[in-house]
Amino acid sequence: MANSGEEKQESKSVIRPTDDQARQLAKGLIRSARFGALAAVEAGSGHPLASRVAVATDLDGTPVILTSTLSGHTAAITETPACSLLVGEPGKGDPLAHPRVSLFCEARQIARDSEDHTRLRRRYLARHPKAELYVDFGDFAFFRLELQRASLNGGFGKAFALDQADLCTPLGDLHQWAVMEEGAVAHMNEDHGDAVTLYAEVLLKAGEANWRLACLDPEGLDLAAGDRIERLWFSERLTDPQDLRPTLVALALQARNS
Structure with missing residues (x-):
């Protein structure tokens, strides 16, 4: 039978209380990301599918991606909008020592003739100007990855659980x-x-x-x-x-x- 000290150790949460510093770190990782790893459920098979995607943000900090209908992850998030996005680029040394945040999202496709599309097109091209070569092709579409919650890892021993209010402006x-x-x-x-x-x-x-x-x-x-x-x-x-x-x-x- 475990003694009281062992019980306290087991019950101690690894998640730190969310503070303004954690919120700004998470928002900064999202706002400064040029790419990320999108995790989705592959259409038809149900297997996990991970893809590298170029990332921008909307005015409120919501991640935005531009995808082609030829991409497997487009079919995946169309069939199953629940997905995750990992952002946070590693630097020198141990990649696990650098901050990153896993975002739990719901993908929402943006209608081409909408005001949202005009705004997102402008903001996306400000980050990825070379995308102007194909952004208006008929088989490309923008998706807002509507933020639900996030798991922030600020480095070893710095884990935080954030909700939508912590992430969106x-x-x-x-x-x-x-x-x-x-x-x-x-x-x-x-x-x-x-x-x-x-x-x-x-x-x-x-x-x-x-x-x-x-x-x-x-x-x-x-x-x-x-x-x-x-x-x-x-x-x-x-x-x-x-x-x-x-x-x-x-x-x-x-x-x-x-």
């Missing part, structure tokens, strides 16, 4: 945010490239490169240079799109005074 008026983002991204890249460079090279210390603003949302900016994506978080979440301009100005001033 509240938006309010989605259309208003989408219109604002499209105009702001174009304006910053065309007229304020120097500020974008300062965001990346001074505030993020990401090194010299041809940086551009790929996407933005109420919680931060996604900066891109070739295959690199860097995330710059705002000090606090914006609740109104009108707050974006003063926030970007303040960040530029902060970088210039650093």
